[in-house]
Amino acid sequence: MKKNILKSICIIALTGTFISCNDFLDKQPLDELSSTTFWKTTKDADNALTAVYASFRNSTFSAVPASGPCTELEYLSDNAVVRGTGGAPLNIQQGGINSTTGGVLNDMWTYSYKGISAANYFLDNFDKVKDLYSEADFNKLKAEALFIRTFFYNELVVHYGDVPLMLQGAEVGSGYDRMPRTPRAEVVKQMLEDIDFAIKWLPNIAYTDGHAVQGSAVVLKCRILLNDQRYSDVAKLAGDYIHDPNNPFDLADDYAGIFFGKQENNPEIMFSIQFKAPDDFHALDQMVGSRMTIFPSFNLRASYEPNDPRIKMTMYEIGDPWPNNNKSGKFEEDGNKAEGLIPFTQLAFKKYVNPNVEVPKASTLSDQHIVKMRYADLLLMYAEAMFESGQGNDPLALKALNDVRQRPGVNMPVKPQLTREIIRNERRVELAYEGIRYYDIIRWDIAKDVIPTVQYDESGRMRKFDGNLWPIPQSQMDIMGDVWEQNAPWN
Numbered sequence: 368m369k370k371n372i373l374k375s376i377c378i379i380a381l382t383g384t385f386i387s388c389n390d391f392l393d394k395q396p397l398d399e400l401s402s403t404t405f406w407k408t409t410k411d412a413d414n415a416l417t418a419v420y421a422s423f424r425n426s427t428f429s430a431v432p433a434s435g436p437c438t439e440l441e442y443l444s445d446n447a448v449v450r451g452t453g454g455a456p457l458n459i460q461q462g463g464i465n466s467t468t469g470g471v472l473n474d475m476w477t478y479s480y481k482g483i484s485a486a487n488y489f490l491d492n493f494d495k496v497k498d499l500y501s502e503a504d505f506n507k508l509k510a511e512a513l514f515i516r517t518f519f520y521n522e523l524v525v526h527y528g529d530v531p532l533m534l535q536g537a538e539v540g541s542g543y544d545r546m547p548r549t550p551r552a553e554v555v556k557q558m559l560e561d562i563d564f565a566i567k568w569l570p571n572i573a574y575t576d577g578h579a580v581q582g583s584a585v586v587l588k589c590r591i592l593l594n595d596q597r598y599s600d601v602a603k604l605a606g607d608y609i610h611d612p613n614n615p616f617d618l619a620d621d622y623a624g625i626f627f628g629k630q631e632n633n634p635e636i637m638f639s640i641q642f643k644a645p646d647d648f649h650a651l652d653q654m655v656g657s658r659m660t661i662f663p664s665f666n667l668r669a670s671y672e673p674n675d676p677r678i679k680m681t682m683y684e685i686g687d688p689w690p691n692n693n694k695s696g697k698f699e700e701d702g703n704k705a706e707g708l709i710p711f712t713q714l715a716f717k718k719y720v721n722p723n724v725e726v727p728k729a730s731t732l733s734d735q736h737i738v739k740m741r742y743a744d745l746l747l748m749y750a751e752a753m754f755e756s757g758q759g760n761d762p763l764a765l766k767a768l769n770d771v772r773q774r775p776g777v778n779m780p781v782k783p784q785l786t787r788e789i790i791r792n793e794r795r796v797e798l799a800y801e802g803i804r805y806y807d808i809i810r811w812d813i814a815k816d817v818i819p820t821v822q823y824d825e826s827g828r829m830r831k832f833d834g835n836l837w838p839i840p841q842s843q844m845d846i847m848g849d850v851w852e853q854n855a856p857w858n
């Protein structure tokens with residue numbers, strides 16, 4: 368019955384394949400609904416919106432019980448290394464990716480369009496219960512769906528460029544399988560229209576319960592604008608929000624607690640994917656804390672200033688206290704009882720990891736919220752936008768960066784002035800292992816310069832970089848035939 372209720376969510380636009388409805392919809396409280404009664408009550412709408420948020424629940428955008436979390440995609444950047452003998456991660460590191468590489472190159476496309484399909488289903492049907500809401504409440508829920516759809520479209524244009532712009536649910540026979548790729552500029556225009564609606568109608572309150580708020584939408588719009596180097600627009604948008612006396616966000620007084628231990632009602636978190644064990648959990652502690660498949664690069668460690676406390680809150684170094692050693696209690700190979708060997712960089716990620724769990728296993732029910740947006744990022748985007756738009760001498764711009772550096776528990780010396788190098792490096796160390804760095808080096812167009820400086824194995828081999836855009840997955844190209852042209856240089 369549930370498959371009939373939300374079958375529109377299960378259609379992946381442009382793929383002709385299906386989401387596993389048993390896996391996806393069984394997480395939603397729809398058991399008592401039927402196709403004849405759905406979209407009759409506000410509870411129906413709430414359940415459908417919950418299904419839209421569930422689009423984030425995969426290893427590409429958050430975390431799952433049997434795979435690594437999305438933070439492991441840090442290896443796309445120069446901040447991290449992945450070890451292994453094959454698969455997409457190795458192909459990405461050694462260069463030579465193509466449309467059949469698979470892995471994240473496919474998953475980013477598939478999961479993004481699943482999210483867009485879910486949002487479109489909600490938006491296509493929400494008007495059926497419009498009379499049950501006040502204007503403000505109706506537009507708030509609509510704004511949440513538009514926020515999520517915009518989030519996924521932003522992922523698509525960053526990684527693939529021109530992509531099909533789907534604003535309604537796809538139906539068999541509608542011709543969606545012959546739809547051309549929409550120029551990136553048109554997609555961005557629609558994204559900005561949608562996110563402006565979200566900013567207008569989402570409540571300007573602290574983020575607490577997993578639902579997007581106005582601050583979430585402000586961060587997303589800043590990211591979209593930064594991708595197009597619209598620095599003056601970002602400076603005004605971020606500055607107006609940061610300096611608004613009603614701004615409900617602030618820097619947390621515990622940097623490590625943002626990622627483990629002090630996430631509930633954290634004043635810095637602006638959007639996250641929330642979990643609650645034992646019913647809702649993932650495998651972050653096992654994958655990150657025990658297997659150490661993804662680990663910091665030499666380059667990331669070298670980017671920190673001496674005595675930066677964030678080093679010890681982001682990564683383990685040789686000799687650090689470590690629960691996975693039953694001999695010395697330190698991070699070192701002698702006595703290591705973790706599932707993985709100490710990486711060749713002699714570093715492992717600590718951010719997000721529960722430091723109290725010894726040898727995390729598959730039975731470890733991790734439920735750290737996966738942070739997608741936080742206030743420090745907004746402050747640093749503001750500082751960058753002010754500098755790049757010629758306003759770097761404004762004391763408020765410098766204050767934003769130094770506020771991040773001087774938060775309690777970090778207390779790094781203030782910078783006397785802003786420079787591009789200072790801003791970019793501060794973003795790197797502050798936001799390490801949060802999935803931000805790759806997007807930064809792409810929009811700065813420096814990935815081609817920094818990726819080849821990363822050593823990715825013990826023998827000293829260096830990474831190669833194939834380009835700012837990824838190839839469209841071959842499964843999509845096969846469906847579209849001669850309608851689409853593949854991204855260069857794979858065309």
